[in-house]
Amino acid sequence: MDMKRESLIFVxxxxxxxxxxxxxxxxxxxxxxxxxxxxxxxxxxxxxWELADRIKGGKPADKQKFIExxxxxxxxxxxxxxxxxxxxxxxxxQHSDQYQLAVVE
Numbered sequence: 509m510d511m512k513r514e515s516l517i518f519v520x521x522x523x524x525x526x527x528x529x530x531x532x533x534x535x536x537x538x539x540x541x542x543x544x545x546x547x548x549x550x551x552x553x554x555x556x557w558e559l560a561d562r563i564k565g566g567k568p569a570d571k572q573k574f575i576e577x578x579x580x581x582x583x584x585x586x587x588x589x590x591x592x593x594x595x596x597x598x599x600x601x602q603h604s605d606q607y608q609l610a611v612v613e
Contacts, residue, residue: 550593
């Protein structure tokens with residue numbers, strides 16, 4: 509293979525990889541636009557599992573990810589929460605005035 513052809517192949521592959529990266533970043537940005545966060549005050553009887561139950565279509569794995577995310581982002585030493593605690597939760601914006609808890613990825 510001559511040098512010119514190798515260079516052309518390299519440039520083509522490099523361009524394809526860069527294009528894929530740009531598409532991925534663009535797509536990830538659109539997903540992030542739909543995610544927002546809300547602060548809640550923990551009420552008597554609230555648990556992280558109960559909050560995770562509010563996830564639309566939540567599966568046990570989704571609930572575990574949600575709990576881990578909430579514990580991490582709120583610097584919780586354990587998954588036990590107390591009335592009066594203020595937590596930041598991820599939400600997915602459904603309409604301009606309607607929110608629901610988001611599945612955490």
